Amino acid sequence: MSTTPQAPAPGALPDAKVAMGWMHTARFLTTAAQLHQLPAIEVPEIAFVGRSNAGKSTCINTLAQQRQLAFASKKPGRTQHINLFALGKQGVMDAVLADLPGYGYAAVSRSDKQRWQQVMANYLVSRKSLSGIVLLCDPRLGLTELDEALLEVVRPRVEQGLKFLVLLTKADKLTRSEQAKALSITRLNAGGGEVRMFSALKKQGVDEVAQLLWQWAHPAVDGES
Numbered sequence: 156m157s158t159t160p161q162a163p164a165p166g167a168l169p170d171a172k173v174a175m176g177w178m179h180t181a182r183f184l185t186t187a188a189q190l191h192q193l194p195a196i197e198v199p200e201i202a203f204v205g206r207s208n209a210g211k212s213t214c215i216n217t218l219a220q221q222r223q224l225a226f227a228s229k230k231p232g233r234t235q236h237i238n239l240f241a242l243g244k245q246g247v248m249d250a251v252l253a254d255l256p257g258y259g260y261a262a263v264s265r266s267d268k269q270r271w272q273q274v275m276a277n278y279l280v281s282r283k284s285l286s287g288i289v290l291l292c293d294p295r296l297g298l299t300e301l302d303e304a305l306l307e308v309v310r311p312r313v314e315q316g317l318k319f320l321v322l323l324t325k326a327d328k329l330t331r332s333e334q335a336k337a338l339s340i341t342r343l344n345a346g347g348g349e350v351r352m353f354s355a356l357k358k359q360g361v362d363e364v365a366q367l368l369w370q371w372a373h374p375a376v377d378g379e380s
């Protein structure tokens with residue numbers, strides 16, 4: 156198809172059309188209840204994390220422009236698996252998205268909660284292919300204690316170059332001035348990491364996040380620029 160924009164150079168910010176086309180290739184790869192069940196992956200993996208009900212599955216579906224890719228549950232806390240989605244044209248997987256189980260859901264038993272916090276921490280610390288993290292946060296709640304704990308766990312890896320984005324979801328629930336306020340407060344608390352607003356409902360921030368993730372997954376090779 157001659158209308159497709161050319162693929163940008165690695166490390167560059169791609170055209171929104173390229174980034175959204177790439178996102179649209181997302182397809183289910185595998186699911187795992189435990190870390191050792193996850194396949195070793197040779198391409199960059201980008202994890203979506205956050206409290207249950209923060210909007211992770213909806214965000215993945217919106218980026219992929221697919222209704223049912225990641226199950227956007229009406230019953231929070233039910234997606235207790237790590238779900239992987241492959242990206243790239245058929246036969247050429249060039250990145251993986253990981254939908255991690257949400258934390259903080261009150262109706263889950265204490266032991267289940269602790270087990271999942273452990274799985275999550277182990278994943279974030281030890282997953283070799285992990286190249287970037289998108290932390291989704293409902294700006295009406297702000298970064299909670301559990302989000303802060305997660306930030307602590309990943310801080311050493313972020314200092315070593317792991318990409319990190321805080322995505323404030325459900326922006327449509329806030330006025331313009333509330334959005335600006337939530338952005339500046341979260342920027343202070345996120346220690347210099349990227350913070351963006353996102354709304355699946357109003358399609359706010361969708362292109363920008365797709366472009367950023369494309370860039371994460373296609374870094375410039377050292378020596379090139």
Ligand SMILES: Nc1nc2c(ncn2[C@@H]2O[C@H](COP(=O)(O)OP(=O)(O)O)[C@@H](O)[C@H]2O)c(=O)[nH]1
Nearest residue numbers: 207208209210211212213227228325354355356
């Ligand atoms: N208004 C609004 N609601 C949203 C948005 N994104 C998600 N939601 C709702 O928030 C709830 C939780 O979303 P879900 O994606 O299942 O959250 P998850 O538990 O983090 O995967 C659902 O009822 C969604 O419809 C958004 O951008 N705007």
Ligand SMILES: [Mg+2]
Nearest residue numbers: 211212228234
């Ligand atoms: Mg979900």
